[in-house]
Amino acid sequence: MLTDISVLFxxxxxxxxxxxxxxxxxxxxxxxxxxxxTLIGFIIxxxxxxxxxxxxxxxxxxxxxx
Amino acid sequence: xDILQIVMVSIVASILFIILKDVNPTFAFFIIIVVGIxxxxxxxxxIRLIFQVIQSLGDQANVPGxxxxxxxxxIGIAYIAELGASMTQDAGLQSVARNIELAGKIFILLxxxxxxxxxxxxxxxxxxxx
Numbered sequence: 009m010l011t012d013i014s015v016l017f018x019x020x021x022x023x024x025x026x027x028x029x030x031x032x033x034x035x036x037x038x039x040x041x042x043x044x045x046t047l048i049g050f051i052i053x054x055x056x057x058x059x060x061x062x063x064x065x066x067x068x069x070x071x072x073x074x
Numbered sequence: 075x076d077i078l079q080i081v082m083v084s085i086v087a088s089i090l091f092i093i094l095k096d097v098n099p100t101f102a103f104f105i106i107i108v109v110g111i112x113x114x115x116x117x118x119x120x121i122r123l124i125f126q127v128i129q130s131l132g133d134q135a136n137v138p139g140x141x142x143x144x145x146x147x148x149i150g151i152a153y154i155a156e157l158g159a160s161m162t163q164d165a166g167l168q169s170v171a172r173n174i175e176l177a178g179k180i181f182i183l184l185x186x187x188x189x190x191x192x193x194x195x196x197x198x199x200x201x202x203x204x
Binding site for chain 2: 013
């Protein structure tokens with residue numbers, strides 16, 4: 009369950025760093041690798057968020073007697 | 075979690091959202107989702123306590139368990155539909171949000187059918203048979 013505020017900073021940090029890497033790689037002319045970096049950052053954050061959502065929905069199920 | 079902590083988390087999240095909105099809109103949306111999860115996670119323990127109190131009161135008043143269970147399920151469906159609708163609306167998908175609300179209403183109606191039929195049967199049994 010996501011109860012820690014550090015997750016927020018984690019996601020924001022990953023987002024900023026991924027944007028940075030994207031910009032640098034684009035400047036170097038490696039467009040495809042830049043896309044891959046963005047995609048991988050997206051997947052990492054999606055993993056965190058989906059785990060949190062799963063826990064939340066399990067808890068809702070147990071509380072609301074589904 | 076305390077109310078002060080929830081408010082502080084929301085303020086920090088909105089600042090992070092403003093920073094991230096221009097840099098990387100996808101991750102900014104993830105921050106919205108995570109804040110929603112965190113706030114509800116801190117509230118759900120209290121909701122469980124309230125429901126336990128409601129159920130014990132219902133047991134004392136001899137209310138059939140089916141009715142209370144249905145009401146709790148309806149509250150749950152309403153909350154989940156609201157969560158999904160607001161998140162899709164934040165992402166800019168107004169029509170999907172409206173469809174989620176419609177689906178929530180339909181499911182609530184479906185759950186309420188046993189109660190409605192029992193009410194109608196009670197009314198019919200009061201009517202004098204001619």
